[in-house]
Amino acid sequence: MKIIGTGSALPSLSVTNEMLSLFMDTSDEWIRTRTGISERKIISDENLTDLAVEAAKRALKEANMDGAELDYIICSNVMNYYVTPSLSCLIAGQINASCPCVDLNAACSGFVYGLDMAHAYQMAGKAKNILILCAEEPTRMCSWKDRNTAVLFGDGAAAVVVTEGNDFKASYITAKHRPEILYYQRPLEDCPFVKYQQRGVPLYMNGKEVFKMAVNASVEGIERILKETGYTADQVDHYILHQANIRIIETIRTQLRQPEEKFPHNIERLGNTSSATIPILLDELNKSGELKNGDTVILCGFGAGFTAGACLFTWTIN
Numbered sequence: 001m002k003i004i005g006t007g008s009a010l011p012s013l014s015v016t017n018e019m020l021s022l023f024m025d026t027s028d029e030w031i032r033t034r035t036g037i038s039e040r041k042i043i044s045d046e047n048l049t050d051l052a053v054e055a056a057k058r059a060l061k062e063a064n065m066d067g068a069e070l071d072y073i074i075c076s077n078v079m080n081y082y083v084t085p086s087l088s089c090l091i092a093g094q095i096n097a098s099c100p101c102v103d104l105n106a107a108c109s110g111f112v113y114g115l116d117m118a119h120a121y122q123m124a125g126k127a128k129n130i131l132i133l134c135a136e137e138p139t140r141m142c143s144w145k146d147r148n149t150a151v152l153f154g155d156g157a158a159a160v161v162v163t164e165g166n167d168f169k170a171s172y173i174t175a176k177h178r179p180e181i182l183y184y185q186r187p188l189e190d191c192p193f194v195k196y197q198q199r200g201v202p203l204y205m206n207g208k209e210v211f212k213m214a215v216n217a218s219v220e221g222i223e224r225i226l227k228e229t230g231y232t233a234d235q236v237d238h239y240i241l242h243q244a245n246i247r248i249i250e251t252i253r254t255q256l257r258q259p260e261e262k263f264p265h266n267i268e269r270l271g272n273t274s275s276a277t278i279p280i281l282l283d284e285l286n287k288s289g290e291l292k293n294g295d296t297v298i299l300c301g302f303g304a305g306f307t308a309g310a311c312l313f314t315w316t317i318n
Ligand code: UT7
Pocket: 025, 026, 027, 030, 031, 034, 035, 108, 147, 148, 151, 206, 207, 208, 210, 211, 214, 244, 245, 248, 272, 274, 302, 303, 304
C-alpha cells in the first residue's frame, strides 16, 4: 500500500484561549502550559460534511484520481449530524464515488485503524484505491461549561488516497477495556417499554489516567512496529503523533530518546481534532515539502476505548 494524495479542510473560525477565558474559568497561561494549545478552529457557519468533502476532493486531486475510481471509502468519525446514514455515504454522493462506504469509530486512533483496515482489504484483493477520511467535530460533544474538556478540542477533516504499493511496512492496533476514563453518551428517544430515560452525558475525561494510558500505549505500539520491521528509532525521520497534549508528545519523545525536530506538531494552532489530527498534520508536512522521498514515517494515535495504533511506512508520494 502507498499514499498517493493527501488533503485537509479546516473551519474558518479561530478561537483563542483568551476568547475562552471570557466565559469560562480558565486562562491562556493554564491552557498553554498544561496542553501546548494557543488556539483551535471551531465549526460555526460551516458544516462537517462539507469540510469532509473538501478534504476528500483535495486528496483525490493530488492522487490525480476521480471519485469513480475509488473501490472503498473508510471514514473515521465519532460525532456528526446523523447516526444513519453513515458519514461516508453522505460524502460518497458528493465526490462521484459509487463504491462501498463504511464509518469507523476508533475515536482518536481512527486514522491508524483506517490505514490498517485499508491494508487488509488490499491484501485480501478486495480493493485497490481506497479513500481514508477523518472528519471530526468534538466541539459538539463537550459541555462548554466544563473547562476540563472544552479547552482541549478543535474541529477539522483530512483524507488520504491509498493504492497498491510497497511503502506500508507494518501496523499494530490495540484496544483495552477502559470505557470509564473517556466517554460521551448520546441521548436516546424515549420508548414506552423502557423505564429510564437516557438524556446523554457530555464528554467526560479522566485526564490524568488518559495521559498515562496514552504515553504507555504509544511507546509500546512504536516499539512493537520497530521490532517487527527491524528499524531502529534513530532510523525514523518523522514521528507524527496524535495531537492531544504537547506534554504527551514530549514524554513519548523523551522515552524514545529522539530529537525534537522529528516530532512535528500543530496542536498550538488546532487543538485536538480527534482522529483528524494525524492526517491534518501529514497533509501540512506533505504540502510544505517537509516529507522527502524515501523518508521513514511513523504514525501513532490513541483514544477512547481505550484504543491505540501505530504504523510505519516509507514516504514516496513525489
Ligand atoms: O484525544 C483524547 C485524549 N485526551 C488526552 O489525551 C488528554 C490527556 N490528559 C491531559 O492532556 C491532561 O491531563 C489535561 C490537560 C486534561 C489536564 O492536565 P493536568 O496536568 O492533568 O491537570 P489536572 O487535571 O490535574 O488539573 C489540575 C488543576 C485542577 O484544579 P485543582 O483540582 O488542582 O484545584 C483542575 O480543576 O487544573 C484545573 N483545571 C483548569 N484550570 C484552568 C482543569 N482544567 C482547567 C482549565 N483552566 N481549563
